[in-house]
Amino acid sequence: MTKSNFYDYLLSSEVLKAVNMLSFTNPTKVQEQVIPAILERKDIIVKSQTGSGKTAAFAIPICELVDWEENKPQALVIAPTRELAIQIKEDFFNIGRFKRLKVSAIYGKSPFYIQEKELKQKTHVVVGTPGRIIEHIEKGTIELSKIEYLVIDEADEMLDMGFIEQIETIISCLPKERVTMLLSATMPRALEALCGKYMIEPIHVEIEEQNSATDRIAQEAYIVDQSDKTDLLRDITIIENPDSCIIFCNTKQKVDEVDNVLANLDYTCDKIHGGMEQRDRLSVMNDFKQGYFRYLVATDVAARGIDIDNISLVINYDIPEDGESYVHRIGRTGRIGKMGKAITFVSQDENRFLKDIQHYIGKEILLKERPAKETVNSLKQEFLEKINTMPEIKETKGAQLNKEIMKLHINAGKKTKMRAMDVVGTLCSIEGITKADIGIINILDISTFVEILNDKGELVFNELQKRPIKGRPRKVSKVDEFR
Numbered sequence: 001m002t003k004s005n006f007y008d009y010l011l012s013s014e015v016l017k018a019v020n021m022l023s024f025t026n027p028t029k030v031q032e033q034v035i036p037a038i039l040e041r042k043d044i045i046v047k048s049q050t051g052s053g054k055t056a057a058f059a060i061p062i063c064e065l066v067d068w069e070e071n072k073p074q075a076l077v078i079a080p081t082r083e084l085a086i087q088i089k090e091d092f093f094n095i096g097r098f099k100r101l102k103v104s105a106i107y108g109k110s111p112f113y114i115q116e117k118e119l120k121q122k123t124h125v126v127v128g129t130p131g132r133i134i135e136h137i138e139k140g141t142i143e144l145s146k147i148e149y150l151v152i153d154e155a156d157e158m159l160d161m162g163f164i165e166q167i168e169t170i171i172s173c174l175p176k177e178r179v180t181m182l183l184s185a186t187m188p189r190a191l192e193a194l195c196g197k198y199m200i201e202p203i204h205v206e207i208e209e210q211n212s213a214t215d216r217i218a219q220e221a222y223i224v225d226q227s228d229k230t231d232l233l234r235d236i237t238i239i240e241n242p243d244s245c246i247i248f249c250n251t252k253q254k255v256d257e258v259d260n261v262l263a264n265l266d267y268t269c270d271k272i273h274g275g276m277e278q279r280d281r282l283s284v285m286n287d288f289k290q291g292y293f294r295y296l297v298a299t300d301v302a303a304r305g306i307d308i309d310n311i312s313l314v315i316n317y318d319i320p321e322d323g324e325s326y327v328h329r330i331g332r333t334g335r336i337g338k339m340g341k342a343i344t345f346v347s348q349d350e351n352r353f354l355k356d357i358q359h360y361i362g363k364e365i366l367l368k369e370r371p372a373k374e375t376v377n378s379l380k381q382e383f384l385e386k387i388n389t390m391p392e393i394k395e396t397k398g399a400q401l402n403k404e405i406m407k408l409h410i411n412a413g414k415k416t417k418m419r420a421m422d423v424v425g426t427l428c429s430i431e432g433i434t435k436a437d438i439g440i441i442n443i444l445d446i447s448t449f450v451e452i453l454n455d456k457g458e459l460v461f462n463e464l465q466k467r468p469i470k471g472r473p474r475k476v477s478k479v480d481e482f483r
């Protein structure tokens with residue numbers, strides 16, 4: 001039986017409130033099938049594309065099912081890339097917000113000891129990439145004895161990246177009594193074998209896209225000499241004048257080069273590739289999501305799974321070498337039922353790639369003539385006006401949830417034996433404050449962070465200026481940067 005309202009699933013008021021505030025009015029198709037199955041603790045195999053709401057499909061029931069009181073991680077999500085791991089963490093964090101769930105992301109190229117410290121604290125959900133999860137297992141810095149829910153996301157991508165053995169190693173360290181979920185866009189044999197080995201009578205869910213990405217996206221190609229590509233890029237961007245655009249290149253060097261060209265032309269642009277520091281990659285992605293600049297020059301690290309709304313144009317500055325990455329790249333535009341446009345540059349010697357792609361997507365890509373100079377010139381003024389206007393800044397997904405939450409910093413921590421119950425005790429002694437108004441408490445060595453929910457932050461902040469915590473007045477301040 002399928003349902004069409006989140007209220008039908010008998011979710012707790014905390015999870016429902018978060019779902020509402022994220023503006024998820026009705027479950028998507030994949031959610032209709034997956035949420036009830038996981039709530040009944042069934043193993044499940046989901047064949048579905050990204051953009052179908054599949055992250056929330058497993059995050060909603062897992063947030064519902066985990067036991068807040070348990071300090072050790074209860075859910076483990078394995079994802080192929082750091083970007084995806086972080087995105088899934090954020091989705092869990094947002095959905096579990098009012099249940100005060102703690103979610104950690106563990107991935108490479110990010111300091112191990114910070115993750116280690118985080119994992120020592122209460123953690124309900126861990127999202128990680130295979131390599132780093134194994135590192136934590138080997139060093140004994142992750143506790144897996146209470147894992148009840150395992151999610152293997154973008155399984156086909158992990159197979160392509162050669163992670164299957166690592167996934168099996170991870171599974172071998174988990175309790176046998178668990179719910180296992182595997183999500184994948186395609187289901188090659190190796191994955192079927194994996195499911196056969198580690199799942200018990202799994203439910204199969206397959207969501208056919210009604211209107212596939214390749215149908216929703218207008219696709220064009222230009223034959224162009226390598227040496228002419230930057231000129232063509234300038235002309236195309238003037239003609240298309242997109243609100244937001246990703247330009248894909250095949251190498252880091254090319255990304256740097258194209259980013260430089262655009263910066264010299266005064267485009268608001270930035271870049272992302274695998275050679276950059278993780279911190280920089282994240283901040284570029286976040287700024288792009290919020291619309292701080294219009295043009296993102298990227299390698300395939302930005303092609304998969306990453307959820308950015310409303311990208312109007314994708315340009316393949318370098319043609320991808322296989323159909324699958326083509327589909328992933330162009331799928332950044334035309335998200336969730338919207339129309340989009342993708343333009344691919346093809347140099348003379350790359351014709352075979354174009355043929356392969358056309359074969360893969362099962363249709364021809366329209367070959368276009370290079371735009372005439374007069375056309376470009378006639379549109380230049382309009383283009384200049386747009387690139388000289390600051391784009392409209394969008395709210396982040398969790399912004400609505402953050403509005404009624406204030407994060408406070410207390411100048412005391414583990415070194416002064418501060419415990420969560422000391423903080424809760426003091427806060428609940430304030431008139432009008434109950435446990436339900438207290439969000440996540442994070443106790444570090446000499447600092448404690450606590451979230452105050454339900455718009456009661458100001459009240460708590462004022463009271464704590466004079467009220468002692470654990471016998472002494474403490475310096476309490478508001479944390480500006482929410483996270």
Ligand code: AMP
Pocket residue numbers: 023024025026027028031049050051052053054055056305307336397
């Ligand atoms: P995903 O397939 O997990 O990448 O999700 C695609 C997008 O759909 C994300 O931006 C989600 O926040 C959004 N989303 C997930 N579930 C719903 C829903 N029930 N209603 C509206 N948007 C949703």
